[in-house]
Amino acid sequence: MKDQLFERLSNAIAEGEVDDAVSIVKEGLDAGIPPLEIMEKGGTKGLKLVSERFSEGTAYLPELILAGDSMTEILKLVLEALGDEAASERMGKVVIGQVKGDLHDIGKNVVSALLSVNGFEVYDLGVDVDPKDFVNKAEEVGASIIASSTLLTTSMPYQEDIITYLKDAKLRDKYYCVVGGGPVTPDWAEKIGADGYGRNATDAVELCKKIMASSKAPGQEIEAVDLGKA
């Protein structure tokens, strides 16, 4: 029965059926299945499935986004069930957005969804986001990482503005700032004093994992992840 439930859950996540996924988790918790087992054998498996399908081109952005949504909803239930044990379940909190003046959000949406399916708690501010709004949200939710993206060279200065604002507000040592987007390069990331750069969505996730695992304080050293060049 348990195996069937895990399989139903992983399929619901991979197919983007958020309501079904939530119902299945509730069913499992009601049946007394340990929350972490539900997450590991159903939730994580579903995320792995959708990530693999996306990489091989058989699942697409909507499934990825909905899988992220499923994960967010499921985690609420699981964390509630875990109580105090829950604190270590998430990789970290990320505030992400497309910087001011830029409405091209498809790349950012992929990063957002992939971060979510990889266990990060993601606060996606959408497009055309003012530098101050990144910082305000990070302060509000207690984020670890501020991720800004842009496809436009004329919006790149706003990535620098986020870091400058953090410095001027004496908050730079609280948040890791990572940058990405079409015209963004490791040189640019270094120039503006970012903590990291990822060339594409997969690299961005690896970057955030690397940063969260590192012992370096924000603003100390840049990490550039470019798996394509590895």
Next chain:
Amino acid sequence: MSVRINKIMNSLDKAYSGPVCTVKEWDTKVIPRTIKAKLKEHGLEKTLDMENPINCDDELADRFFKAGYELALEMGLLCTDTERIIKITEQELQETLREYPEEIKFGRGKDQVVMRPRRPESTVEPIVCASLGIVVSEELYVPITEGLIKYPKLVDVLHGPTLATVYGKKIRSGTPYETLMGRYEAELRRQATYRAERPGIGHTGIAGAVTHYGHLGGAAFFPGEGNNTMSLCPVELKASMSNFHRIVMGINCGHNIRAGGFSYIGGYAGPAEGAVLANIATDLLLPVILQATYVSSYVYDLQLFGNCGRKAVWANSVSTQAVSRNTNIMRNKIVNETAGPMTEMFLYEAAVGLMNHCVSGSTKTTQPRSAGGRYTDYLTPMEAWWCGEVFKSCAGMTRKQANEIAKKILPKYEEKLPTPDKGYSVKECFDLDNMRPTPEYEALYHRVRNELIELGMPLDNVYCTK
């Protein structure tokens, strides 16, 4: 009130009164489900042919057109600001197709060129616009732009590169810096057109206008017929008030409207076949809703962030053929090269993509996107000339010939698409004083050109048609 104003106001009214739908619902449910159902209904699932990147099947193109036509009527465009759907009726679509212009003029006087509808394999010469918005330093803007339009046989319309700074200051999009940039870019482009002795060339502007502010700042400096306003919509099947701002300003200035939108393979539309359908629907909706005089939409591959891979070449071929076989809508089609100047890879990417667009019935292209537009000053006039030569020369080729050539060239670069060759900056591979590529670049050009001629690409046609 003019007809254009009346029609754009009708669309604006719909943007404030149409059915409500959130962007999230549109992106993750409405678009994927409707497209999936439409592909199934018309038996178009899994029709992607990786072995034949340039489609030669008219019946397939027509089936896609029928499904895309239905999709356009069922979907409409979502206004992202009001979160309401701008729907159209079949009567509005048919009226737009009936009244569509037989020709569109760019420029004035001796620099004027005329764009006419093209079918697949048409011998009608297509139009070339240069360049895409690649960032260049302020001090190099005029000479590079002058170089782009040096040869009237190769480049017909000017879009221009994008300025890195305005009077030495960073351009922050959506601020007065961008508004100021609009005017400044127009001034520099005018200087360049005089230096190139082509003062009447048609302009598409403003290249650096990433929001409507830059456009509002500069459009009035290119007044009148023969110039163009560009308005690119958010992905997928969406429009914003920023689009409307640009279009209203374009109408105020008497411009042609070049409206477009991207469709992503792997994005909201799903597989390559879904992106084709979304692309066809976009092409049909934009002349009705945004008063597009001509359309500039194309398929990209989300995994590669470009459209020179096999899937995107196929998808663009089917989409272009579907619309050009069944309507007179004129379409600007872009190739998003990923490799940079003075690389073999750039020359191959442009050759495959532009040959495909030309034989599939595109009427115009805007080129190049050297190095994917990622690096400042990675643009030289040479890439624009190459693109012009290929695009114009391929007029009259058959799709079958083009497909055979594409099959031979694609393997030469497709594995490198995720990590393309960066190439060289303009100062490293082009002599702007004498307007010539470096000897090394020129040698590379001749080598690849000869190779393509041997494969059957008629690369000397351009010198015979004018």
